[in-house]
Each structure stands twice: as C-alpha cells, then as structure tokens.
Amino acid sequence: MSRYITTAAAATLALTGSAFAQADQDRSDWPSSFTVGTASQGGTYFAYGSGWANLVAEELGVTGGGEVTGGPMQNMALVHTGDTQFGMTTMGPAAESIAGTNPIAPGLQMTNACAMFPMYQTPFGAVAIASSGIESFSDIPDGARIAFGPAGGTGDTYMPLMLEALGKTFERRNGGYSDIAGQLQDGLIDVIAYAAGVPTPFVTQLEVQTNVNIIEFTEEEQAQIVDAFPVAPFTISADTYESLDADARSVSMWNFAIANCDLPASFVNAVVDVVMSDNARMVNVHRAAGSTLPEHWDKNASVLPWHPGAAQWFIDNAGADIPADQIHGGS
Incomplete structure (x- = not known):
C-alpha cells in the first residue's frame, strides 16, 4: 500500500474553547x-x-x-x-x-x-476532455475506456454499476486521481467516472490545464439511479467549476x-x-x-x-x- 504521511509535530497545546483541549485533561490512555x-x-x-x-x-x-x-x-x-x-x-x-x-x-x-x-x-459524476465530444452519459461510446479512481473506492464500487444500469459497456481502469487525470489528458482513457466531494481537486486542476466537459445526469437518469442505489439527488452548483455555466444534476452519498x-x-x-x-x-x-x-x-x-x-x-x-x-x- 502506498503511504504518504503528513505529520504535524506535537506542538504546545492550544488552549481554545475545546472541553478536551485543557492542560489538566487526563491523557494517560491517549495514543502518542x-x-x-x-x-x-x-x-x-x-x-x-x-x-x-x-x-x-x-x-x-x-x-x-x-x-x-x-x-x-x-x-x-x-x-x-x-x-x-x-x-x-x-x-x-x-x-x-x-x-x-x-x-x-x-x-x-x-x-x-x-x-x-x-x-x-459525495456526488457522483464524470468528466471528459472537451475535444472528445462526450458531453453526456449517452455520448459515451460502447467499449469506452473509463477510469473509476482507486480500486475499492466509492467511485469504483458504484459508478460501474450505475453506468451498467444506464446501459453502458466499457473497459474498466483504476488508478489514483492524479494519475488518471494525466491519462485522460494524454488520450489513454476516454472518461473519468468518480465519486468525490466538490470541488474535486483533480477536476479543478484539469480545468487549469485543458478544456473539459463535466457530465451530468439527465432528470430521467438521475431518477433511475436514485431508485436503484443508496443515493440521493444532488445539485452541483454552477459556481463550483469554471466549466459549468449552469447547475449540474448528480446523485450523492453521505x-x-x-x-x-x-x-x-x-x-x-x-x-x-x-x-x-x-x-x-x-x-x-x-x-x-x-x-x-x-x-x-x-x-x-x-x-x-x-x-x-x-x-x-x-x-x-x-x-x-x-x-x-x-x-x-x-x-
């Protein structure tokens, strides 16, 4: 497993209003x-x-x-x-x-x-390079190379099932978001279908580097997915991404x-x-x-x-x- 640990040194305790951030708190059984x-x-x-x-x-x-x-x-x-x-x-x-x-x-x-x-x-969604012409889920061609993020993640667990429910066939890929964003730009994959909080860092970075299409669900697709999976309707606000000129329909999971x-x-x-x-x-x-x-x-x-x-x-x-x-x- 790849590991990257961001460590904050044990600094002098900040006495904020926290009930447990007091100097006299018993910490004898706390981990170091x-x-x-x-x-x-x-x-x-x-x-x-x-x-x-x-x-x-x-x-x-x-x-x-x-x-x-x-x-x-x-x-x-x-x-x-x-x-x-x-x-x-x-x-x-x-x-x-x-x-x-x-x-x-x-x-x-x-x-x-x-x-x-x-x-x-966590909203579910998809993104493609604008020059691909893929603007909707219906535009995704049969056999498209779709990356779903890290294996075992929420996107990888549910987005393939959602796309299959929408009648799509695809070649499944996995990888860290930074890696697959690079693959999307290089034409090695066609779509990234993912689940992540908004704004999603890799999508924001893609927007800086190239023109992208953020793919939303139609009303019918959204209703179909909500009916079939443990998700709720969600709206991605237009001001979330530069690539959006209107609110986008999605579904989400807490x-x-x-x-x-x-x-x-x-x-x-x-x-x-x-x-x-x-x-x-x-x-x-x-x-x-x-x-x-x-x-x-x-x-x-x-x-x-x-x-x-x-x-x-x-x-x-x-x-x-x-x-x-x-x-x-x-x-």
Whole structure:
C-alpha cells in the first residue's frame, strides 16, 4: 500500500474553547500519535482528511496526519483492525463492510470501525476532455475506456454499476486521481467516472490545464439511479467549476469520519470537539466541509455503531437522540 504521511509535530497545546483541549485533561490512555486513512492524492478525501488530521494534531498536541489509501473500503478495514486510528468512508461501503461483503476481506464483519462525525455528501459524476465530444452519459461510446479512481473506492464500487444500469459497456481502469487525470489528458482513457466531494481537486486542476466537459445526469437518469442505489439527488452548483455555466444534476452519498472502536472515549471526544466546534476553520481546510455540521449526526442512519466518545459529544452539543444499542458497547 502506498503511504504518504503528513505529520504535524506535537506542538504546545492550544488552549481554545475545546472541553478536551485543557492542560489538566487526563491523557494517560491517549495514543502518542494517530493516522487518518484518506484516499488517493488529487481526490477530496486526501485534502479533507489530511487537513482535519493536521488541525487536530495542532489543537491537541498529538502527532498525527493523513495517509494515502485505497479509499472508503480500505479505510473500513484499516480502522477495524487498528492499523489506522481514524479514517473516512461513505455510507454504502460502510454498510457493506459491516455486513461482511467488503471485497478486501469477504466474510469479515468490520464492526470495530465506529462512527465519529458527519463529513459531507459525495456526488457522483464524470468528466471528459472537451475535444472528445462526450458531453453526456449517452455520448459515451460502447467499449469506452473509463477510469473509476482507486480500486475499492466509492467511485469504483458504484459508478460501474450505475453506468451498467444506464446501459453502458466499457473497459474498466483504476488508478489514483492524479494519475488518471494525466491519462485522460494524454488520450489513454476516454472518461473519468468518480465519486468525490466538490470541488474535486483533480477536476479543478484539469480545468487549469485543458478544456473539459463535466457530465451530468439527465432528470430521467438521475431518477433511475436514485431508485436503484443508496443515493440521493444532488445539485452541483454552477459556481463550483469554471466549466459549468449552469447547475449540474448528480446523485450523492453521505460520508462519515470513523474511529477504531477501542480508542479512549476522551480522546475521540476531544477530536470530535476540535472538528465540530468551529465550522469556519474546517471550511478553510476544504470547501466541502460546509456540510460538516453537528445537525447532520443523523445521516449515519444506524449504519455504523457510534464510538462512545463521539456519541457523547453529539448528545451533549447537538441534542442527538442516539439509542444506547447504537453505541459501541451499549446494550
């Protein structure tokens, strides 16, 4: 597995308003460092995850950072086993992992990965070079070379199924977003079909380097996909990308940050407090964090067990009604 760890040195503790950022907090059982599983460079997960990891490291004075991974499916496995303390996942892969159908470890029910906080909605979409003439999903020719991002990621898990539902046939490719963006420019692939928060870094970079078509769903396609998959309608605002002159129809799936369920409750509570107590600071990390708000705690929808420390934060600060049997270790 490719690894790229962004480490923030354990600096002097910043005494903000955080309940767990106090000098007298008992940290005897806290880990000395932590890692957040993200996804490939060039995608939203890497930018967002590395950003909040560094923010937490700075605020709590604990060394930590983001790590390149294969995305949501692999993050569920890494967090479940404790190979990384934290990670990020979309709710579809989370449900599959809990059920034991994660392709990384078929049959293993990954119940030791706990919900920590809501992140944002991940839209699904596609992009092609403008000169290709591909402006819609119906324009994609049979047998097109389509890259779906890292193997096992949300895009790779669901976009092929969505395209098949729309009657498309294709040659499947995988790779990190930065790599496949280069392949798209070089004519080695025809389309990138992906799932990532907006604005998506590799799409923004492509716009700087060449003319692209951002492919949206028609109303009929959107309704068909919503009916068939665990997604909801989503609108990509026209001001998200230079290539858009109007809002674009998409579908989306919620993302959650996850924690190994065995981490100390006080540590996870402190991490959640840093991330959730100042949204403006998180938006500076990534624009997608505009949805990283306490009221979205309910988007877990009983898919993941809650980490006790995280559940307590949302009960205390967001009036969350989380039943005891939905909290790890609860009855």
